[in-house]
Amino acid sequence: MKVLANSKTISGRLTRMNLLVSGTVLVLAALAFFSYDLISFRQSLVRSLETEAQIIGANSVSALTFNDPQSAEMTLQGLRRSPDVRYAFITVDGGATFAQYRAPGVDAEIEPIPLGPREVERDWVSGRHVLIAHRIVFQGNSLGVVYISATLQEIGRRARHYLLITALILLFCMAAALIISGVSQQLVAQPIVLLAQTARAVSRRKDYSVRAAPSEGSREMADLTGAFNDMLEQIEQQNEALSDARDELELRVQERTAELRAANRELEAFSYTVAHDLRGPLDSIAGIAFILAQTGAEPRDEETAEMIERLKISTQNMAALIDDLLNFARAATVTLKTDEVDLTAMATAIAEDMKTSDPKREVEFQIAELPKVRADAGLMRVVMDNLLRNAWKYTSHHAKACIEFSAKVQSGQIVYFVRDDGAGFDPQRAKELFEPFHRLHSKSEFPGTGVGLATVQRILARHGGRIWAEGRVEKGATFYFTI
Ligand SMILES: Nc1ncnc2c1ncn2[C@@H]1O[C@H](COP(=O)(O)OP(=O)(O)O)[C@@H](O)[C@H]1O
Ligand SMILES: [Mg+2]
Numbered sequence: 434m435k436v437l438a439n440s441k442t443i444s445g446r447l448t449r450m451n452l453l454v455s456g457t458v459l460v461l462a463a464l465a466f467f468s469y470d471l472i473s474f475r476q477s478l479v480r481s482l483e484t485e486a487q488i489i490g491a492n493s494v495s496a497l498t499f500n501d502p503q504s505a506e507m508t509l510q511g512l513r514r515s516p517d518v519r520y521a522f523i524t525v526d527g528g529a530t531f532a533q534y535r536a537p538g539v540d541a542e543i544e545p546i547p548l549g550p551r552e553v554e555r556d557w558v559s560g561r562h563v564l565i566a567h568r569i570v571f572q573g574n575s576l577g578v579v580y581i582s583a584t585l586q587e588i589g590r591r592a593r594h595y596l597l598i599t600a601l602i603l604l605f606c607m608a609a610a611l612i613i614s615g616v617s618q619q620l621v622a623q624p625i626v627l628l629a630q631t632a633r634a635v636s637r638r639k640d641y642s643v644r645a646a647p648s649e650g651s652r653e654m655a656d657l658t659g660a661f662n663d664m665l666e667q668i669e670q671q672n673e674a675l676s677d678a679r680d681e682l683e684l685r686v687q688e689r690t691a692e693l694r695a696a697n698r699e700l701e702a703f704s705y706t707v708a709h710d711l712r713g714p715l716d717s718i719a720g721i722a723f724i725l726a727q728t729g730a731e732p733r734d735e736e737t738a739e740m741i742e743r744l745k746i747s748t749q750n751m752a753a754l755i756d757d758l759l760n761f762a763r764a765a766t767v768t769l770k771t772d773e774v775d776l777t778a779m780a781t782a783i784a785e786d787m788k789t790s791d792p793k794r795e796v797e798f799q800i801a802e803l804p805k806v807r808a809d810a811g812l813m814r815v816v817m818d819n820l821l822r823n824a825w826k827y828t829s830h831h832a833k834a835c836i837e838f839s840a841k842v843q844s845g846q847i848v849y850f851v852r853d854d855g856a857g858f859d860p861q862r863a864k865e866l867f868e869p870f871h872r873l874h875s876k877s878e879f880p881g882t883g884v885g886l887a888t889v890q891r892i893l894a895r896h897g898g899r900i901w902a903e904g905r906v907e908k909g910a911t912f913y914f915t916i
Contacts, residue, residue: 837851
């Protein structure tokens with residue numbers, strides 16, 4: 434019954450189809466047989482009743498002629514041998530009953546239905562009874578009519594027999610269908626089930642090396658299994674080719690990355706060397722300018738004094754550029770040494786330093802007490818230095834200024850910020866601030882090299898953080914960063 438219970442399997446469906454078809458055929462055949470039997474039974478019943486009516490008619494001629502009802506009743510008693518006959522009687526021509534017969538236990542009366550003047554024989558079916566009328570004719574004269582009524586109960590009995598036989602055959606068919614479906618499962622469903630299992634294993638494990646077992650059933654199944662295995666073979670080959678191509682690509686990417694890294698390292702080493710080696714000669718030029726300014730021939734003319742002054746300023750600018758470039762190169766190459774860093778203390782020290790370097794300026798510092806953070810102290814010093822000195826520089830055109838260093842929590846992350854109320858910048862160009870040598874203010878307005886913020890961004894990126902800025906012209910600027 435497993436095949437029937439699981440109606441979604443192929444074998445289950447085959448079984449149900451088998452049962453349905455054979456059941457329908459059987460019921461239709463039984464119905465046809467029954468109808469045929471019903472008609473022929475009725476016909477033969479009517480025929481035998483007619484024969485009996487003729488015999489009774491012939492035997493009753495003398496009884497009718499000599500008005501001897503007892504003899505006619507004797508003749509009617511002969512009907513006892515026909516079990517279907519329930520009631521019979523003879524009427525004389527006028528319609529009055531001459532003689533009658535009743536099967537034991539029958540007391541119903543039947544109204545005689547008159548025959549037409551030339552009618553000799555007729556039969557009627559009413560309900561479960563059939564009625565036969567036969568005219569008794571002697572030497573061309575009608576003497577009377579014989580009526581015989583028989584029951585059709587036999588038909589009901591036959592129907593019950595048919596029902597029983599049909600049910601038995603149906604049961605037998607079901608058993609046969611189950612056996613056939615069992616066999617068909619072996620032949621048809623089993624190979625399909627095996628194929629489906631293989632397909633499932635392939636799709637789950639993505640293992641294209643498995644193969645479906647060759648089918649010994651039908652040729653179609655063998656073809657299907659073969660085609661399926663071919664498909665797997667092709668997929669496997671394509672996969673191999675794909676994975677080879679991917680490996681090759683990865684290798685090439687690795688090679689290119691290594692080349693790029695080497696080139697980058699060379700470039701950084703080069704810029705570091707240039708910056709470092711420029712510092713020496715520059716220091717000696719600055720030294721000579723200083724000595725010239727102190728010990729040169731007196732009295733010195735104004736022109737020479739101005740030239741010496743310009744020489745001093747140029748060397749100072751160049752020294753600042755070289756320092757910035759050195760910091761920029763170092764930010765990329767130096768190995769990180771993380772430590773507990775106190776940004777509050779750092780900011781306070783830088784602020785003090787700036788205030789003593791230019792005591793005339795009126796700048797208020799608001800530095801928040803912040804918890805320590807894990808970072809590289811040397812590099813964080815460069816970050817704080819750049820941001821606070823920028824704030825100091827870009828507020829220098831205002832008589833009074835306020836510079837703030839604090840932090841806030843945003844989306845569960847600490848965001849530090851340095852805010853000032855100075856010159857500000859065009860917010861549309863905020864992204865350019867962090868590109869090396871990009872400056873939003875002219876050198877005559879605010880001196881500088883344009884390398885500071887690029888260095889700051891590099892350092893924060895190496896710590897896994899980032900930096901962004903907000904500002905408006907003459908409305909101050911705020912630099913936010915995470916570590
Ligand atoms: N606090 C600030 N206020 C307004 N503009 C600023 C501020 N900080 C930086 N900038 C702008 O960003 C540019 C790049 O800054 P930076 O890299 O530090 O270079 P530098 O300070 O040498 O000019 C500056 O030239 C300036 O235009
Ligand atoms: Mg700067």
